[in-house]
Amino acid sequence: QVQLQESGPGLVKPSQTLSLTCTVSGGSVSSGGYNWNWIRQHPGKGLEWIGYIYSSGSTYYNPSLKSRVNISVDASKNQFSLNLNSVTAADTAVYYCARCTIAMAFPNFFEDWGQGTLVTVSS
Amino acid sequence: QSALTQPASVSGSPGQSITISCTGTSSDVGSYKLVSWYQEHPGKAPKLMIYEVTKRPSGVSNRFTGSKSGNTASLTISGLQAEDEANYFCCSYAGSRTYVVFGGGTKVTVL
Numbered sequence: 644q645v646q647l648q649e650s651g652p653g654l655v656k657p658s659q660t661l662s663l664t665c666t667v668s669g670g671s672v673s674s675g676g677y678n679w680n681w682i683r684q685h686p687g688k689g690l691e692w693i694g695y696i697y698s699s700g701s702t703y704y705n706p707s708l709k710s711r712v713n714i715s716v717d718a719s720k721n722q723f724s725l726n727l728n729s730v731t732a733a734d735t736a737v738y739y740c741a742r743c744t745i746a747m748a749f750p751n752f753f754e755d756w757g758q759g760t761l762v763t764v765s766s
Numbered sequence: 767q768s769a770l771t772q773p774a775s776v777s778g779s780p781g782q783s784i785t786i787s788c789t790g791t792s793s794d795v796g797s798y799k800l801v802s803w804y805q806e807h808p809g810k811a812p813k814l815m816i817y818e819v820t821k822r823p824s825g826v827s828n829r830f831t832g833s834k835s836g837n838t839a840s841l842t843i844s845g846l847q848a849e850d851e852a853n854y855f856c857c858s859y860a861g862s863r864t865y866v867v868f869g870g871g872t873k874v875t876v877l
Contacts, residue, residue: 741812752814754823
């Protein structure tokens with residue numbers, strides 16, 4: 644079973660950049676048939692998909708966040724990362740990384756998730 | 767406001783069956799057989815329970831059943847057990863622009 648673990652600061656100041664890393668073990672970010680995702684959950688709310696990256700470096704982001712998001716991958720470290728800039732209190736959420744199984748170019752299901760990490764945006 | 771609508775809570779006694787609904791639109795649930803369900807216990811990573819509307823991953827109990835009718839998908843848990851007490855959320859592919867959408871989650875309580 645592939646395991647994912649989020650890491651990064653739990654507190655970010657408004658207007659700064661939120662940076663998180665997801666470390667993958669038991670599998671490789673270079674494996675075909677998957678993409679690697681960031682998803683968040685605001686307190687008391689449902690989940691919101693942020694974006695994905697393939698091992699090739701190809702990305703796609705939620706249109707509502709696209710202007711502030713960058714996802715990158717480092718195959719040598721078996722990690723992928725999220726940068727979200729110009730954060731506000733509205734970005735306070737639990738952030739998850741997750742591996743999505745792709746079938747015929749469609750996202751089939753999120754097979755493996757990290758436990759999630761709470762990021763609070765506050766001065 | 768989540769894209770997919772789920773009841774906030776559902777409860778049942780041990781041994782009973784419960785059903786959790788997940789209502790979307792013709793742009794997501796109604797158009798694709800790419801609905802999945804996840805179980806989440808506090809502090810733990812979400813676990814895949816159902817994918818492609820009705821399929822169970824290896825290791826998931828056959829007490830969990832998925833279905834879909836129109837724009838609404840459902841997860842049924844039969845023979846409810848104490849260990850089933852958790853938060854459950856649904857997910858659907860929503861087209862190439864939106865990609866995926868999630869439900870708000872349903873808290874299942876075993877009485």
